[in-house]
Amino acid sequence: MPAGEADKPYILEQTRLNLPQRALGNWGVEQLEQDWPLLQNHLLYLDKDRIGILRWRLRDESLHISDFQIEASHRNRGLGSQAMLQFAQLARAQGHARVSLRVLHDNPARRLYERLGYAEIERSDHWAVLAKFV
Numbered sequence: 083m084p085a086g087e088a089d090k091p092y093i094l095e096q097t098r099l100n101l102p103q104r105a106l107g108n109w110g111v112e113q114l115e116q117d118w119p120l121l122q123n124h125l126l127y128l129d130k131d132r133i134g135i136l137r138w139r140l141r142d143e144s145l146h147i148s149d150f151q152i153e154a155s156h157r158n159r160g161l162g163s164q165a166m167l168q169f170a171q172l173a174r175a176q177g178h179a180r181v182s183l184r185v186l187h188d189n190p191a192r193r194l195y196e197r198l199g200y201a202e203i204e205r206s207d208h209w210a211v212l213a214k215f216v
Contacts, residue, residue, distance in 0.1 A: 085123040085135070090114060093123070093135050096151040101186075121148055126165055128156065136165060144213060145173040147183035150191075162191065166198055174216040182213035 085093065094114055117137075126134040133156040137149040147169065152162050173181045183200070185192045186208055195212050204211035 083125050083127060085125050085137075089123070089125060090118070092125075092132070093137075093149070096135055096153065097149060099154070100151045117148070126152070126161075128161060133161060134165070136169065138169070140178075141182065143178070144180040144182040145169070145176070145178045147181070150183065162194055163198065166195070170198075170214070170216045178216065180213050180215050182211055184209050184211050 094111060097114075121137045121139045124136045125132055126136055134152040135149060136147065138145050138147045140146070150162075150165070152165070170181050182203070183195065185195060187210060192210075192212070199214040200212035201214065202210045203213045
């Protein structure tokens with residue numbers, strides 16, 4: 083479901099809860115406001131309960147996930163996998179051949195992405211960009 087102005091505090095909160103300070107750096111309200119018009123900003127729901135966020139943009143001819151957060155209380159139930167598979171279907175339906183995302187090397191979700199067929203295409207000291215063809 084598309085996110086609106088009223089959802090910005092939730093997105094900010096989830097990002098701050100889920101990313102370590104070293105990854106956040108100076109990211110905050112100003113960066114959220116700057117990125118907002120550049121991204122497709124969506125909320126994830128399970129039935130009527132809001133459970134996370136998924137934000138993406140076009141990057142190097144891929145649909146690139148800029149922010150993907152599942153609330154801690156909803157993890158390890160297959161919901162992240164479902165969201166990622168639906169995102170790949172969306173990309174394919176829109177005519178994109180590839181999806182990508184950036185992930186911290188020590189993020190446990192990296193194993194999920196690799197199980198779903200994502201492979202590393204870029205690397206820095208803390209981050210990797212993973213991608214897969216859809």
